[in-house]
Amino acid sequence: LVPLSALSDEKFAELAAGTRIEEVNPGDKLFVEGDKDARAVYILAGKVAMMSGKSVVDTVVGGTEDARYPLAHHLPRQLTAVAKNAVSYVRIDTHLLDNLLNTGRQQQQDSYEVSEVLEEEDSDWMSQMLQSETFAHLPAENIQALFMRMEEVAVNTGDTILKQGDRADYFYMLRRGRCTVEVEQNNQSRVVAELNAGDTFGEEALIAETLRNASVTMLTDGVLMRLSKDDFDSLMKQPLINWVTFDEAKDIVNNGGVWLDVRAPNEYKQSCIAGSHNFPLSILRSNAERLKPTRKYVIYCDTGKRSSVAAFLLSQRGFDACVLAGGYTPEKIVEAETESPQEKKPDTTVVDINTRQVAVVTETAEKSAA
Secondary structure, eight states, X not given: OTTGGGSOHHHHXXXXXXXXXXXXXXXXXXXXXXXXXXXXXXXXXXXXXXXXXXXXXXXXXXXXXXXXXXXTOSSSOSSEEEESSOEEEEEEEHHHHHHHHHTTXXXXXXXXXXXXXXXXXXXXXXXXXXXXXXXXXXXXXXXXXXXXXXXXXEEOTTOEEEOTTSOOOEEEEEEESOEEEEEEETTEEEEEEEEOTTOEEOHHHHHHTOOOSSEEEESSXXXXXXXXXXXXXXXXXXXXXXXXXXXXXXXXXXXXOEEEEOSOHHHHHHOOBTTOEEOOHHHHHHHGGGSOXXXXXXXXXXXXXHHHHHHHHHHHTTOEEEEETTOOOTTTOTTSOBOOGGGSOOEEEEEETTTTEEXXXXXXXIIIIO
């Protein structure tokens, strides 16, 4: 955001401490023609119509080049700003901003052009976050807290960010640069993905409370934004994972929802909830597009850990998903009818080219859940 990019990290933190993200509904006005409030208004997400009388003279969309600048900043306001859909925005006290910009003015002038270039490369990471499905479903106050608590880390080509087998302590967003994701099996490493600016990683081990299942290495110099495990749990994990009881889950399925079993195929063959579809967690990330976004998914595994990860991954991609609380066992859920492998329809084998892992997905899953 301009001219916020010219602020030092210390001054930006001071400004952010007194700023909160606000939300308005379609049709609401952010300000009206003639207003004299000394606040700069920046659109973070959503669409705003700039109106003169009853005529629309411009439209500003969060995350675009125009959104980097304050709306109709001349006072008194010459236009009225009307939300066209759900809009997230911030209002910044221009007097405070001026004071912060003028503090250490010479140093700011020396770095201003560099800051502008870096911000251009970053594509405004705050707006980038808000445009992603990962953050779109979080409450506004959580997003504001994320901006405050995420830590910026500069990294170099070849740096190892995550190492397979290590304890999980941070969630990451790649603000600038590129990195690879590698998995080691049988003393051989293979690249399973390449991440670019705006991608997030590190959430699976945090949610499942397991060790890292892959290594991440920088391909270029870059910048990461990282969030501690405690902050991740409170600000992202809890809001994005919806737990339901078995009775609640049955109601969802009876009203068009889908049981999604994310255990391994051999576990699924042994016993499962009748009518469920097997979609192992190991291939979910790379095959999520097989699922219909219009359906609601009730996800389960044996303990709730794998299903929690699956629900988070699907929420990142815009799916409506919930988790069966406590996990599934035939003994615990006596109401759940189980079906034997002989009663199931013929299996169709789906190969994940990226990981070379095989998932058994029933013919029904191909038609109903895919």
